[in-house]
Amino acid sequence: MQVIAKSRPVASPPKAAGHLVRDGAGLVLILAAGAAGYWLFPDNLALLTRVIAIALLVLSLDLLVGYCGVASLGQATLFGAGAYAAGMACLRGVTEPMTLIAIGAVAGACAGLVMGTIMLRAHGLAQLVLSIAIVQLAHEAANKASAYTGGSDGLAGFSPSPLFGTFEFDLWGRTAYLFGLGLLVLVFIALKFVVASPFGVLCRGIKEDPVRIRSMGAFVFPVLLKMFVISGAVAGMGGALAAISTQVVGLDSVSFELSANSLVMLVLGGLGSLYGALIGTVIFMGFEHVVSAINPFHWMTMVGALLIAVVLVAPGGLGGLVSRLRPRLRGRNGEQP
Amino acid sequence: MSELFRVEGLSKSFGGLAVSREIDLAMNAGDRLALIGPNGAGKTTFVNLVTGQLRPSSGRVVLNGEDVTGLGAVRRVRKGLVRTFQVTRLFSDLTPEEHVTLTVLQRLGRATRIIGRFRGDAEVSAEVESLLRTLGLLDVARRKVGEIAYGQQRLLEIAIALALKPKVLLLDEPAAGVPSTETPRIEQALEHLPPSLAVLMIEHDMDLVFRFARRVVVLAAGEIIFEGLPSDVAANEKVREAYLGNYAHARRVA
């Protein structure tokens, strides 16, 4: 039994031209939304930067859940690896932001390699439980290694040098936001290429039927492991961005809570299209921010109600609502021989 | 030289239940062999054993003179031992063109590439197109598999298998579940399989078997009980027993 829905149509891989047009339009939309965020909420840029960092985490999770059918409740392990690596590097004198992002990506990728090696030994629920155990172990390890990570007090006291030598990561957070937005767009474009590559199609095949893929003569494990590494790199960049923009790394960045939240955001937005990951992150965090500012005492109830409502109204996630409005085409509905 | 494929003493039991017993079988290039037998005779198990989805309890599988018993399913496919499935196992969100492209890319060792687009290589496209044309799938090439007719899905199964350039092809009931109006197209496709290919087909439809096969093997209760010309099958006492005995001695066989 697979953890992941078989029923939801993955974004259709249409004719090459339509493909480009659609992704181009999507990219323009993201940029427009990013710019709108910059102009409309100039006073909330730190929040928006945080949204971007988490969006990278959720994107990385979509690569695993949405494209490979590997469910994880431990994705924050990869995010945290990137965040701590960037923080520690910065504390030891590597302060150039681009380099820090690269360090985060490498650390995340390494963590992804380890995590994938363990998690891919199991399927379904057992896999989910492995991911939980891994993130808990990582959390403990980060807490224990307080000489390097600052433990529960957090890793603080580092400051990245200005971007390109001129733009400071300052109070208003313009640099951090634009830097993050640029990073997100670049990562998004790269991932669009990845999922459209032969490798991406192969992954989607594995998600639906690994037996079939094997009988086509392709190995499953190395392919999934490769996706774990890519996913780790993306999550690691998210973590590094968080570290650079906040200048603190806390234990929360390797927590089960963050992992669970990122999965909730992904399912909320819809799996397997990359857009869903962005939509889910923005809606969840925006909702949380607004509701908790209005009434901090009741935001949990509100968020809970939102999640229930989404399941009842839009089981495919909010991103899926759009495609549901188009003429519905029935696929194999969750059946699996 | 002429022998391409052989199984020797292939046995498999689940718990105490033997589902395959000491099966010996050999095939040459260009063979057209039909494997028939009553329900539960262990035909699909046999295919699973040969292709490596199941590990045999004992026995060997030899391909092109090489013992492949120890190899996994993937390696066997790469060595030219390819199968189709009794129930279509296709990706409902991909198009036939994408299925075949993915398979061709896999064969060329390019399916795991991250750099480069899925489509775009002229040579690959040409091969895909020619395969789809051979099987009459060109007009549905860009529709999602979930939307095309079941007969077409069966043809796509064959197309995928052929895209792997197999030496030995195991067809697990290629016409199963296909409405009779669509069977001729499948028959046609089977007739046009590459002549050098060794084909083993499991099938219930005896018309199809007689038209296609030059040799028939009958499997009953995990054992080969007949091997010979299609024209001799019906007359064989053991075969009659195996098929009809089900009714005559239902209790004993069960």
Add this chain to the structure above:
Amino acid sequence: MSGRKLLCAAIGALLAGTVAAAADTIKVGIIGPFSGPFALQGKNFQAGVEAYMALNGKSVKGHDIEVIYRDLPAANPQQSRALAQELIVKDKVQYLGGVYFTPDAMAITPLLTQANTPLVIFNAATSAIMTQSPLVVRTSFTTAQTTTPLGKIAIERGIKKVITAVSDYGPGIDAEVAFKKAFEAAGGQVVESLRMPLNTNDFSPIMQRVRDSKADAVFAFLPSGPTTLGFVKAYNETGLKQAGIKFLAPGDLTQESDLPALGDGALGLLTTFHYAVSHDSPENKRFVEAATKAVGGADQLSFPAVGAYDGMHVIYKMIEATDGKQDAKKAVDAVKGLAWTSPRGPVSIDAETRHITENIYLREVAKDANGKTYNKEIQTFPNQKDPGLATP
């Protein structure tokens, strides 16, 4: 509501002796855990703030004061920074206050200088925060500060050997280190130090370790809530209490909001802390009355409220000194050395460290006339500074 606000402003203006043509509004942003597992602590922040404003008016020198609360449910530095940035840039607050967790405070400190905004910490109790920025003032305590007197107390009570058992996180380790230092300096011996994972549910095995260690007493530090409850329960149930093994801890463990749940099991526990709701002084009576009203129930009031109350006092003094102008340095300078009588007793802001100097009390959990358990103050250690900051 707004009418009363106006009235208050008018009275405030009169009292301050200034004639404000149009009262301006000074905003104070408070960050705390108002939801989630620590919601009670956030509620206490709010109660402290509201109590102070109820007792001292809602304006200073004609400047109306508006408090904006922002929810930060758990330690999350990224969110903390985002909230602080929003408060500063969007809501244009002149003062930041609150902050329950250390990493959250650490995330805010880099912003302060550029924002020209002081941060008054109501709780976050790690020494190191103060060195991150000159614009931080703290009105709570540090774990080292509240723990240190215990070392001497233990020796005075004839305890020679102690086993420490703390939760394995920053404050727990701070407490372990501080106690060990003070106790060994006084001539005692720490025979063993245990660090327990934060999510320990069953403490019986730990109690077995305590028993095996043959120590005279156990020193403990755990976060408030279920863990403390589990620990104290296990201490009673495994018979350690009957065996005469003493229980020493900083007062976080017997905070008043947890006492009803701890029940009789807590009787006789010795803790040191800067504040007990039962503290006997007119200032505290006024405070408790006002804060209880704000928090909504007598059994929910505990120490973060007094940190917030005094924090508001400091912020009021800052506003007074700067007369409503945004000048963080001047504001902080104005409260250096500031001394006043808090509900917890006489306190002052150390001019050098900007951390609060306060009395630490030894308390024993006892029953009052109505049969309710409370922290009974039995010994006072006056004017304690933070030892963590005194010796860098």
Add this chain to the structure above:
Amino acid sequence: MQTVFSIAIDAFAYGMALFIICIGLSLTMGLMRVINLAHGAFAMIAGYIASYAQRELGTGYAVAILLAILGTIAISIPLERLLYRRIYGSPQLTQVLMTIGITFCVIGITNFFFGPTLKTIPLPAALSTPVDLGFRTVAGHRLFVMACGVIVAGGLWFLIEKTAFGIKLRATVDNAGMADALGIKTQVVYAISFAIAMGLAAFGGVVAAEFLPIEPYYALRYMVTFLVVVSVGGAGSIPGALLACLVLGAIDTTGRYLMPDFGNFFFYAAVIAIVCVFPRGFLGRAQ
């Protein structure tokens, strides 16, 4: 030797406490194939009811347990009808989303009504006094929890193996379509199973409150533990869940005794090892 016994008793008590709460979740996950992350929320509701009954209504412990079970089942029935029915057979991630949503709502609502403080469920004198076992004293309620665990395990075994309902249940689990065709009212079987699962959650929530104290965050705090225990045991298997609780309880307790500093490492390393060796849990059925 004495220490070994002592640790063994603690481990057994803790394992049994986990078992009583988790077995209900194992049933929902194994039989109804719902990953009910809100399981802890129902245990928590029961804890609040029991606490309220005793402290505000002045009932006894036994009555409080009964009220808690009935109350929790009463609350769960409309939830099953309105929400859970929509997600039977849904993809597991949809179930996760829905049940996390329910958990959040329950937490928010209990926080609103009962406040954020810890709630205790007073024990009767018989259970709160320590019992002397010769080599050590054990709290009476620990013995009580052990006894309850054994009774629940035995009772469930009897229900599923020996009663007509058990046969229907097993038939439904093995093949719901077939069971339906044979005239078993699978909807009813589901509803009853759900009620039993919730009742067990409620019972566990109250009885094990001495280990896992009742507070609004209960539902999230222990969510992972419950899920891990059930998966390690194999969803739907009573002996599996029992084995998992005892093994994990033993590892947890021993680990925390031997090396308290690394208590969590032991637990989760053991989980990884077990899951790698038994991908379906100790006694899980093939999926």
